Amino acid sequence: MTMSENRKSWSLLKTDPALVLALGSTVVFYCIVLQPAMHGTLLARYTSEHAVEYVIVTLFFWGMFDIILKLLALPREYLATRHEWIPPKVGREPASKSVELLAHVRNNSAWLLASRTGRRLINALTFVAEKGSAADYREHLQHLADLDDQESHTNYTVLRFVIAVTPILGFLGTVVHFGAAIGGFSFEDMEAKLPEIVSGMGTAFNTTSVALATAMTMMFAMFLCERVELSVVASIDRLIDHDLLHRFEVKDANIVPFLAVIQTANREALDGIARTSQEQVKIWTKGLDVLFEHFAERQRLELLREQASFDALRQRYESFESQREDQMRQFFALIDKRHDENWAQIQLALDRASMFREDVSQLLQAMNAIARGEGRLVELQTSLADNLRLLNDSSQIDSALHGLTAAIHLITSRSRTIGMSDSAAA
Structure with a gap:
């Protein structure tokens, strides 16, 4: 592996803390499950019979930690929507007022500026301050709202991939188990080794059961998290419409x-x-x-x-x-x-x-x-x-x-x- 590939893999782990937590949790989980005291238990039978089950458990931890980290970031976004960013508007204001409002917004704490509300306000006021007028201001606010919606959808891309690939891995483990159970026996040995074949087929279905259970759990958790995040985005849209949409005077140079x-x-x-x-x-x-x-x-x-x-x-x-x-x-x-x-x-x-x-x-x-x-x-x-x-x-x-x-x-x-x-x- 080259130096550039090592840097890319390290940057992936650094930018995705959920994957790091998932790998660590998987190691800890199997250190517990593979203990002799856990042999024969239901948890060990469903998660440690095949290599595919190891991957399914790792993907489950990855998806759940990704949802948990998103939920932990939502209170900051909610508090940012309740914060008083700029003074209340009193009628229409000139476009030059945006410079003062932008400085007022940037005087807030760093965690508020890093929130979606802070970034949306800074982008909107910077557009007016740099242009010197409020022309195309409404379209720019709508563009920022579309970017936020797109970001909300993009944030769940990895999670959707994990949820979609988990059942496929379950079916793959089932097929591999079926192949392992049937491929090593001839037709003459079928009757004598039928109990062993049936046991291998049961193990194959366990892989599909684990994959479907983890996929449904992650899908339900993603549904709840996405609903909460969409409500926060809607609150940001209402804040922007109330404070900035009709705040500045719109003048056309031709008139x-x-x-x-x-x-x-x-x-x-x-x-x-x-x-x-x-x-x-x-x-x-x-x-x-x-x-x-x-x-x-x-x-x-x-x-x-x-x-x-x-x-x-x-x-x-x-x-x-x-x-x-x-x-x-x-x-x-x-x-x-x-x-x-x-x-x-x-x-x-x-x-x-x-x-x-x-x-x-x-x-x-x-x-x-x-x-x-x-x-x-x-x-x-x-x-x-x-x-x-x-x-x-x-x-x-x-x-x-x-x-x-x-x-x-x-x-x-x-x-x-x-x-x-x-x-x-x-």
Whole structure:
């Protein structure tokens, strides 16, 4: 091998770290699988029975490490799309502004400048800065977007090759196994060595199974990785469209003289509009001054009317206050009069209550006297009953009746005397 070929192979390994990692992982994998403890296991039977299986395992590691490295690079691209690269645009800007924006972009970190977003921004702004105008700027942005899409597709070329060649290697291993299993036997030895032939055919199908399993795994992982990368590219396209697509003024060199004429006419029109506006402002100022004078006069009259209304209202309030004070004095005088009358009635009631108490006291004394008289009447009744019984026994009823009549007259006269004394006391 020549020196140039050695350099080419070394540059291939240097530019493809996934291949380097795949070779190292293959060596480590077979150092583990070829151990005596792994003999007879399912993993050893499917990956170490034929040389083709060694190649299939190496290609599987190559494809998976390539996908893993691409996935590890996507977070940087995602963060770059979220970074604020240039100030927000405010209307259309001249093409000369691109030089300042380009310097602003290049002031960012190296890892941001190495991202797709940074490279796309630098290419777009460099195009405008070098050309000095935004002519064909939209087409250039579309060209950069197409280049990014092409790069995304190119990045998976090796992986597509690995996925496509892996099943072919599996079929090749199966054919080689079939040839090895059948080629060493004659037709006479077929019946005796049939179990050995069947075992060799099973080993041949193992190679195809491993190849198909690894190809499907790498295809599914590539599908997921490619979808994520396409979403990042779409985010970059949206960022470029938002920040750069309609940012710069587009001027054609053929229409510059016409633009000068239009600008001159525009300045003259603006001057005429300014003069007309000044005259109109003066007219409006005079009209507003007259209007303000009318308004001030009307406001003065309104203030006078309101002052008169306030004076009349204050007079009515003072009159009402005086009337209310007179009514309150009359009310308090009436209350004092009623209070004196009520006090006199209360005094009269107290005097009558005192007289009633004395009458009750005399009544109680009379009732006590009556009670004492009733006790005597009981004694008299008893004695009369005894006398009547004696009279009845002695047959002197007439004399007893006369005596009883006299006693009744005596009691009656006595009761009248007590009644007259009570009336005189009342």
